Amino acid sequence: MTLLPVPDLIAPMQRAQIVADLRALVPGEGVVDDARSMRVFESDGLTAYAQMPLVVVLPETVDQVSAVLAYCHRNGVKVVPRGSGTSLSGGALPLGDAVLLVMSRFNRILEVDHANRVVVAQPGVTNLGITQAVQDQGFYYAPDPSSQIACSIGGNVAENSGGVHCLKYGLTANNVLGVELVLIDGTVLRLGGKHLEAGGLDLLGVVTGSEGLLGVVTEVTVRILRKPATARAVMWGFPTSESAGDCVARIIGAGIIPGGMEIMDRPAIHAAEAFVQVGYPLDVEALLIVELDGPEVEVNELLDRCRAIAGHAGAVSERVSTSEAERMAIWAGRKAAFPAVGRISPDYYCMDGTIPRKALSRVLSGIRDLSDKHGLRVANVFHAGDGNLHPLILYDANQPGQLDAAEAFGADILRLCVAVGGVLTGEHGVGIEKRDLMPEMFEKVDLDQQVRLKCAFDEEHLLNPGKVYPQLCRCAELGRMHVHHGQLPFAHLPRF
Amino acid sequence: MLTFRPETEAQLVEAVQAAIAERRRLEILGLGSKRAIGRPVQADAVLDLSGLKGILAYDPAELVLTARAGTPLSEIEAAMGEARQHFAFEPFRPAALLGSADQTLGGLVAAGLAGPRRIQAGSVRDHVLGFSGVSGRGEAFKAGGKVVKNVTGFDLSKLMAGSWGTLAALSEITLKALPRPETEQTLAVSGLSEAEGGAFLAAAMGSAADVTGAAMAGGQALVRLEGIAPSVAYRAGLIRALTGGEVTVHDAAASAATWAAIRDGAAFADRPGVVWRVSCAPSAGPGLVAALRGEMPVEAVYDWQAGLVWLRLDAPHAELLRTHLARAGGGHATLIRADAPTRRATPCFQPQDPALAALTQRVRAAFDPLGLFNPGRMD
Structure with missing residues (x-):
């Protein structure tokens, strides 16, 4: 397991003082310090890891957030921000010596602006809550992580969350226009707004996906889109994962960007079909689901083109939705893939690498070999359009050694993703889970440069320490430069 | 003025290290097409990146293109054109306003200026996937990746877009390449006041017509529709239903010219x-x-x-x-x-409030502590 940072020793007296000080800043029920009430916060979506926080604070106003952060900054107290706690990478995992700053009371939609097609929301509003606020007018918020019923928009900003539609409609970063951000010293900033581009350096772009390391978001402005008039889904069975991947490449090569494109491998197909019984073909190695959305005339035309392509790519079965119910049925198995796998195994561990799509068959066969090596089964679901692979490793946490084996298997899969030119995480974030794998993808000089950015926001490393970056050098050390004055060691350099 | 003209990343590192040792502030240049935007740079030497050129990898089915920063846009667009792809953010061309014919990929990213399709497809920053560059510390580093979906570490690529060369000298950039629409059409509505035109454009953008251009110029409100022909024709009907004004249609060629002019001012x-x-x-x-x-x-x-x-x-x-x-x-x-x-x-550039300006300065110092790159440009 990834080693959690060793908590600084905080004496009981000192903790009592911190709690009392925080109570003065956030009155009422906003400070929670008894073990029983704090228990619900000990994990996020990465449940293999659990740790009790020092104290939980639930602020209600921006002034309170600012005051709490300024207090922690002055007194050298660490802070872990948390939205709904659905992170799959341990981004919101509490630390024993850190205040857990829970943003769930920031739960109001502040403005729906149809003329500019934006919603201004507090960060604790759920992802789906934004769509629900505008759907009666025919609009929706595009990024749709599978936790969208529960996950908060502030958490989405922290994690740059994606979903099955992000090849066509983008990740969170592509749909957020502005935030209000509180820095660790309590400074309140606005980045962007209703206008399409923030001026100056794109700090909004780098705050999005910063996993709670740069600041705490207290307001979010997102763009909303008109709901497509029609959506139709089609699924094809393929004799090999290679031919399914080839079909995806041909569809994109033909200039078509579908709203969704998903591949499931044989174990995932079987688990899903056993769970939801919607008629998935069981005699194929790969299932490709494609959804097209837009005006009916466009959807029908592109569907015909995709069907011809799938035929040439060697599809052995086909089912096209002719009704909304049938479209939902085609998706039901894919959307239930995680719980379906949960039915056939006591526990599962979900990985999240991205690969160049052309490496799919190489990676899947590599995963099969690793499955033998680690002695654990695996099912694969794949956001095929953008190359984002979710292997689900099956294990039993009650069997000694299996969690460690699952983690080692997962790490090997991510090394394989990086080796074929991919990345460690497509949408779940690094968090605590993949922190120690960062050197697989980045050299020390690359990581140092990222940490220097962290230093520009949070010099004392008080915000979400121990997440994302393996070890944080002191900022003063990282900032040091060795300049040799008055020497000219570059005589051979082309100069004009 | 002294000019460094590296042709490899190793030479770029050496050039920056030489500038550090000699305390020379650098004006970073590609083809110089946007040199006349922003504050004139106070530099002691020029770092000319136009020799650092060439497409390194382009696989249309992966939707990803990697090229050296000094590669001319014309060369990249020729390669993407053969695969019927393009940069969907519709890069601004400085030719009309500033008189220069071509620009480099690095310059395009550093300026971060997107065109009309920005309202539908996003800006330059939304399409930069990763880069390599040299910091003001004289260190070669990389960030991001070469795949279309990636949240590994801070997204420094977005920070580079629109930084006007004040953070790093870019050597290699990976961007998303997307399919070009098969056809386009523009509906031009006459006889509206600017306020009425704004309301019409808002209605068009809020409709199911998937508008990729919404402008007002020369007394007309303009709406662009792109995609496959039957879809464009259908959506044109949706737009017509939103206005009582007189509508003229620009076919594909005329439409392209209309939006190129709007894109470039x-x-x-x-x-x-x-x-x-x-x-x-x-x-x-x-x-x-x-x-x-x-x-x-x-x-x-x-x-x-x-x-x-x-x-x-x-x-x-x-x-x-x-x-x-x-x-x-x-x-x-x-x-x-x-x-x-x-x-x-x-x-x-827009002056910032003091807290944001202070943070901006700290971020800049994180990349370029000596203030070597394009000093004064964004001030």
Whole structure:
């Protein structure tokens, strides 16, 4: 397991003082310090890891957030921000010596602006809550992580969350226009707004996906889109994962960007079909689901083109939705893939690498070999359009050694993703889970440069320490430069 | 002036290290096409990246292109054109306003200026996937990746887009390449006031027509539709139903010319005076221009549903412009065309409040602690 940072020793007296000080800043029920009430916060979506926080604070106003952060900054107290706690990478995992700053009371939609097609929301509003606020007018918020019923928009900003539609409609970063951000010293900033581009350096772009390391978001402005008039889904069975991947490449090569494109491998197909019984073909190695959305005339035309392509790519079965119910049925198995796998195994561990799509068959066969090596089964679901692979490793946490084996298997899969030119995480974030794998993808000089950015926001490393970056050098050390004055060691350099 | 012209990343590292050792501040140049935007740089040497060129990897089915920073856009677009792909953010071309024919990929990313399709497809920053570069510490580093979906570590790629060369000297950049629409059509509506035109564009953008261009120029409101022909025809019907005004249709070729002109601010190419590019909430655009007209002669072209206003003024009037912009709900104004003395005397980029300015300075120092790269450019 990834080693959690060793908590600084905080004496009981000192903790009592911190709690009392925080109570003065956030009155009422906003400070929670008894073990029983704090228990619900000990994990996020990465449940293999659990740790009790020092104290939980639930602020209600921006002034309170600012005051709490300024207090922690002055007194050298660490802070872990948390939205709904659905992170799959341990981004919101509490630390024993850190205040857990829970943003769930920031739960109001502040403005729906149809003329500019934006919603201004507090960060604790759920992802789906934004769509629900505008759907009666025919609009929706595009990024749709599978936790969208529960996950908060502030958490989405922290994690740059994606979903099955992000090849066509983008990740969170592509749909957020502005935030209000509180820095660790309590400074309140606005980045962007209703206008399409923030001026100056794109700090909004780098705050999005910063996993709670740069600041705490207290307001979010997102763009909303008109709901497509029609959506139709089609699924094809393929004799090999290679031919399914080839079909995806041909569809994109033909200039078509579908709203969704998903591949499931044989174990995932079987688990899903056993769970939801919607008629998935069981005699194929790969299932490709494609959804097209837009005006009916466009959807029908592109569907015909995709069907011809799938035929040439060697599809052995086909089912096209002719009704909304049938479209939902085609998706039901894919959307239930995680719980379906949960039915056939006591526990599962979900990985999240991205690969160049052309490496799919190489990676899947590599995963099969690793499955033998680690002695654990695996099912694969794949956001095929953008190359984002979710292997689900099956294990039993009650069997000694299996969690460690699952983690080692997962790490090997991510090394394989990086080796074929991919990345460690497509949408779940690094968090605590993949922190120690960062050197697989980045050299020390690359990581140092990222940490220097962290230093520009949070010099004392008080915000979400121990997440994302393996070890944080002191900022003063990282900032040091060795300049040799008055020497000219570059005589051979082309100069004009 | 002394010029470094590296042709490899190793030479680029050496050039920056030499500049550090010799305490030379550097003006980073590609083809110099946008050199006349922003504050004139106070440099002791030129770092010319135009020798660092060539497409390194392009696989259309992966939607990813990697090229050296000095590669001319024309070369990249020729390669993408063969695969019927393009940069969906529709990069601004400085030719009409500033007179230069081509630009480099690095310059395009550093400026971060997107065109009309920004309202539907996003900006430059939304399409930069990763990069390699050399920091002001003289260290080669990389960030991001070469796949279309990636959240591993801080997204430094977005920070590079629009940084005007003040953070790092880019050596290699990976961007998303997307399919080009099969056809396009533009509907031009005449006889609307600017306020009515703004309301019409808002209705068009809020419709199911999937609009990829929404502008007002030459007394007309313009709506662009792209995609496969039957879909474009159907969606044109949706747009027509939104207006009682007189509608003319620009076919594909005419439509392309119309939007190239809007993209580049070409209406002001042969007109004297200064040109601003103002970003505001779309609903605020016409009101902002009306307020300015009460103070001075103004010519305006609206893009992005009036969320981007190209302004031609006789003189900068920076303070007045920004006062009205703040009253209109905020945004930012960038001086795109003015002579060097004017640019020296004018804050060309939107001034920031003190806390944001302080953070910006700390971020800049995190990449370039000595203030080596393009000093003064964004000030």
